Amino acid sequence: MIYDCAVIGAGPAGLSAAINLAQTNRSVIVFATKEEDSAIYKAPEINNYLGFFGVSGKELLRSFYEHAKKYNIEIINRKVINFYKSGSIFTINANNEFFEAYSVILAIGTPKKTLLENEAEFVGRGISYCAVCDGMLYKGRVIAVVGESVEAEEEAEYLSELAKKLYYIPLYKKNEFHFKDNVEVVLSRPKGVYGEDFVNAIELEDKILNVDGIFIIRKTMPADQLIYGLEFTEDGHIKVDKNMQTSIEGLFAAGDVVGRPYQVAKAVGEGQIAGLSASGYVKRIKEALTKKD
Amino acid sequence: MIYDCAVIGAGPAGLSAAINLAQTNRSVIVFATKEEDSAIYKAPEINNYLGFFGVSGKELLRSFYEHAKKYNIEIINRKVINFYKSGSIFTINANNEFFEAYSVILAIGTPKKTLLENEAEFVGRGISYCAVCDGMLYKGRVIAVVGESVEAEEEAEYLSELAKKLYYIPLYKKNEFHFKDNVEVVLSRPKGVYGEDFVNAIELEDKILNVDGIFIIRKTMPADQLIYGLEFTEDGHIKVDKNMQTSIEGLFAAGDVVGRPYQVAKAVGEGQIAGLSASGYVKRIKEALTKKD
Structure with missing residues (x-):
């Protein structure tokens, strides 16, 4: 099966992207690391995500997962090692199991520096x-x-x-x-x-x-190791346009990985834009593929 | 009293901006029209704002107001006619009552065309x-x-x-x-x-x-009539930078008025960025004013 979209990361940005894809009838798979690895999980209290007041990060994340469940979104605990695009299909290597998708959304959290010299x-x-x-x-x-x-x-x-x-x-x-x-x-x-x-x-x-x-x-791979040809801003974030598309067509990004402030509402909003953009992109791609046949 | 920030609009973007300003200890006043005038109010069901599933727009808006109440945010039902900036202070004319603020956030919803020819x-x-x-x-x-x-x-x-x-x-x-x-x-x-x-x-x-x-x-004033010198994108939205600042320093904008998609999560995310950006801006302005004295 070729998924309409593969979402890498199951924090606020990734889950927001996923529910927006699901709502527009796109098939989606989400690659998650352990819940505890999410930055939000450790926050003792979050008060500035509109609609929730006085909740812990853990509780908020739980609500987000519950929401994804309503759409029966497939969330799997596998680390993505890398992926590449060939024609209009992305192939994702998740710890040696391979998945295909028409689009990918990177929602992998705060950017990490490549650790070692010459790595x-x-x-x-x-x-x-x-x-x-x-x-x-x-x-x-x-x-x-x-x-x-x-x-x-x-x-x-x-x-x-x-x-x-x-x-x-x-x-x-x-x-x-x-x-x-x-x-x-x-x-x-x-x-x-x-x-x-x-x-x-x-x-x-x-x-x-x-x-x-x-x-x-590592818990998650640094973005620059995940795929070749991704462009970055001067401060080390993934460069995106206003539709949250990266320098690679069909590859979107959202949340902390694209810039500050590192906040839940920003991530959720960007996740929505990325999800809806990916949804529109997949529609166009599939129409083009159908015409070719 | 000079408010740290005046937020024009009490939909998802405006209220998100307001709670983020309040959380960073800024004084804030929100100008609201009637709840029923908000685009979200009429939505029978909203399923793609992460954390809420199967709620009506009215219920969601009610949760947002409840959140703002926790911070004792001042929300007044007055229509803003126009405003101007003099030095570093904005003066807001709200149906002939005047308010002052160091910063302003425009969260007035979907852009409206000026109605009449030559208006x-x-x-x-x-x-x-x-x-x-x-x-x-x-x-x-x-x-x-x-x-x-x-x-x-x-x-x-x-x-x-x-x-x-x-x-x-x-x-x-x-x-x-x-x-x-x-x-x-x-x-x-x-x-x-x-x-x-x-x-x-x-x-x-x-x-x-x-x-x-x-x-x-009108229920709300078109943005181009609210203040002189605001720049717009080709498709009629208010032009903002990545901090959601408009072409006028200290004036920010968020939500539908800055671009599509016209969605709650996007508006809430942008409202957060605008609120935090305004908060940082006000800090700098006040420090500069203190040094001058």
């Missing part, structure tokens, strides 16, 4: 973001896994079955780790990536580790 | 929008009153006490009118205004009436 250069040449996608390439090799959150440990476990030696570098605080014997937990901040044609080392604050590959497991 | 040219030279403001100028003269809604009859009654002869031209459907004897109800559509230095006639579909002045009583 972007070595993507596909020793830098990977997905254990199940690329793990087999490193069978019997020495690798490092940088984990942004505790969920990354699962991917590290999977990789430790394949690798000869695995350095696990957590970016979060935790005292005990239970890995196989070939895993060494290294408590140091990663700084950069080195190599020639291919990665051969990761630099930490206090040492350099020689490795054949580096898996960087 | 804009003759403003202040025989065209008036406010009976109590300009009535005395037409004492003993012949005038026409164009009424967009039944509320205009009250202003016509007031004017009939002053004028020698008054033609009342309703733009709405109604069978019986109870005016003084010097009032003639004319059931015809007005088309244009004629005169030389000053208005001397109003053209209707089927005749021309010689008059000394014309009062046009």
Whole structure:
């Protein structure tokens, strides 16, 4: 099945986009990370989303999910690793499961800087973001896994079955780790990536580790790694026009990722515009495809 | 008292702006027309404002008013006729009562075309929008009153006490009118205004009436009549930057008046941006004024 729209992110912007697509009779799939990862989830009280007063971020997010449920919107907990456009179809790699859609909306929250020096250069040449996608390439090799959150440990476990030696570098605080014997937990901040044609080392604050590959497991992927050719503003947000379309036709963005203020109402409003714009775009695309046939 | 911000319009955009100003500790006054005049009020069901499902426009608007009440926001039912900026202070004429504010937010709903041919040219030279403001100028003269809604009859009654002869031209459907004897109800559509230095006639579909002045009583004033120097987009919306500031510093706009889609979530999101932008602007203005002293 080709979805009318794939929405990446299930915060206020993503869910607003999704309900607006559903209301205009478009099929939509939403890729979510864990609820707890949403910035809104941690807010003790939100008073400036019109119509709700004195609610916690968690409660507000719950109302948003309830709303999406009324439309039977398909929300799946899979991290999107990257996606590309071929002809008028987007193909989305969600941790090695592939989905197709006529349009995509990026609602992935506050923009994150690419973490390590030289990281972007070595993507596909020793830098990977997905254990199940690329793990087999490193069978019997020495690798490092940088984990942004505790969920990354699962991917590290999977990789430790394949690798000869695995350095696990957590970016979060935790005292005990239970890995196989070939895993060494290294408590140091990663700084950069080195190599020639291919990665051969990761630099930490206090040492350099020689490795054949580096898996960087983040809660969400930085936008510049998700798709090639996306344009950004000077302050690091995704550039969009007034219909919330990015520099790539059929790809829209909304919420914190397109600019400040990082607020719920702004995100919901932009999500609506993106959803309705995507809906109109899909209608035109499908009409054009029908004519061609 | 000089308000930090005057919000013109109490629909989704205006109320969202107001609560965001209140939350950042700014004093705010909201000018409202009747609730029933809001476009949202008539919507039988609204399903695409995230967090509310299956509510009527009336119910949703009621929730929005309740939210504003939590912040004790001052909402007054007075029509804004026009306003101007002098130094860093805006002065707002609300049916002949005057208010001052450091910033203004226009949230007046879908843009309306200026109604009559030549109308804009003759403003202040025989065209008036406010009976109590300009009535005395037409004492003993012949005038026409164009009424967009039944509320205009009250202003016509007031004017009939002053004028020698008054033609009342309703733009709405109604069978019986109870005016003084010097009032003639004319059931015809007005088309244009004629005169030389000053208005001397109003053209209707089927005749021309010689008059000394014309009062046009609309539910809300068109944006281009509210303040001089406002810039518009080609499709007739108020031009704003990404902070929702118009071509006039300290004057912001949000909601339907700045562009499509004419939807609640978009309006609420833009209202938030306008409110927070105005809040930041007022902070800077006040700091600058303090330094000057």
